[in-house]
Amino acid sequence: MATFGTLSDRLTETFRNLRTKGKLTPADVDGTVREIRRALLDADVALPVVKEFTAKVRERALGDEVNRALNPAQQVVQIVNEELIAILGGEQRRLQFAKNPPTVIMLAGLQGSGKTTFAGKLSRQLAKDGHTPLLIAADLQRPNAVNQLQVVAERAGAAIYAPEPGNGVGDPVKVSRDGVEYAKQKQHDIVIIDTAGRLGVDAELMKQAANIRKATDPDEVLFVIDAMIGQDAVNTAKAFQDGVDFTGVVLSKLDGDARGGAALSVASVTGRPIIYASTGEGLDDLEAFHPDRMASRILD
Numbered sequence: 001m002a003t004f005g006t007l008s009d010r011l012t013e014t015f016r017n018l019r020t021k022g023k024l025t026p027a028d029v030d031g032t033v034r035e036i037r038r039a040l041l042d043a044d045v046a047l048p049v050v051k052e053f054t055a056k057v058r059e060r061a062l063g064d065e066v067n068r069a070l071n072p073a074q075q076v077v078q079i080v081n082e083e084l085i086a087i088l089g090g091e092q093r094r095l096q097f098a099k100n101p102p103t104v105i106m107l108a109g110l111q112g113s114g115k116t117t118f119a120g121k122l123s124r125q126l127a128k129d130g131h132t133p134l135l136i137a138a139d140l141q142r143p144n145a146v147n148q149l150q151v152v153a154e155r156a157g158a159a160i161y162a163p164e165p166g167n168g169v170g171d172p173v174k175v176s177r178d179g180v181e182y183a184k185q186k187q188h189d190i191v192i193i194d195t196a197g198r199l200g201v202d203a204e205l206m207k208q209a210a211n212i213r214k215a216t217d218p219d220e221v222l223f224v225i226d227a228m229i230g231q232d233a234v235n236t237a238k239a240f241q242d243g244v245d246f247t248g249v250v251l252s253k254l255d256g257d258a259r260g261g262a263a264l265s266v267a268s269v270t271g272r273p274i275i276y277a278s279t280g281e282g283l284d285d286l287e288a289f290h291p292d293r294m295a296s297r298i299l300d
């Protein structure tokens, strides 16, 4: 995974310098914290997240647990590791299923964020686990979106509920509601609703997504965010949180050379867990997100 490459190298370098020291003076700790701060900012991590993170690391690194440690530098690395896990959301959070099927999963995010691709990956993974997912094509803004989802569904071996071809100007709220009813009739135990995205956050899109949410009462609303989005991650995530109150996050394009800022900011600023990492254009490039593994990858 290319993401975090530079951040990872910078932190490794910082800790290598730290390891040359025995007992750590407050000046050593401050120097280290300053380097961590710069590395995070250069990786596009949002400023409030960086501030909170470095303040915690500093406070702990100046405290007793480091003072008393046999290997103080190692203890600081451990603290950074723990605090990274915390900003990535702490415990792993799995997808939640409805007690009474179908489980309804709604996807939201900007155009090009990777929603349609993720819909295919998720339906494939769920089908492999014995579920019978139905994809609902509720992106009726882009003329080609329904076709694209049809292609994805076919490749993933998933069923699809879509408006008739040529009838693409339908009402996405009605399509979503009808799709969920259709799933109940046909005994699909999972429904994945692909909604419209625009290039920027826009009020009309949010209202439409909020109406789909209201009409289908989803068990999960997953916000798909492109890891390459950098500093825009926080504002975009907050806008979607206000608009559709998502329950979880999918980080897409983590295979690219994103600097990692989105990944390291979004869970922390929204308080919503990252549930999946999408790591390529192939249908099988999907991983459950583990905060501890991601932290290890960064500190490797």
Ligand code: GDP
Binding pocket: 109, 110, 111, 112, 113, 114, 115, 116, 117, 118, 197, 252, 253, 254, 255, 256, 278, 279, 280, 281, 285
């Ligand atoms: P949507 O507009 O949100 O539905 O976005 P799409 O699913 O159509 O994805 C936009 C582009 O990003 C497509 O070219 C996808 O192949 C690509 N894409 C989606 N997910 C990933 C990913 O995890 N890694 C990479 N490298 N490309 C991705």
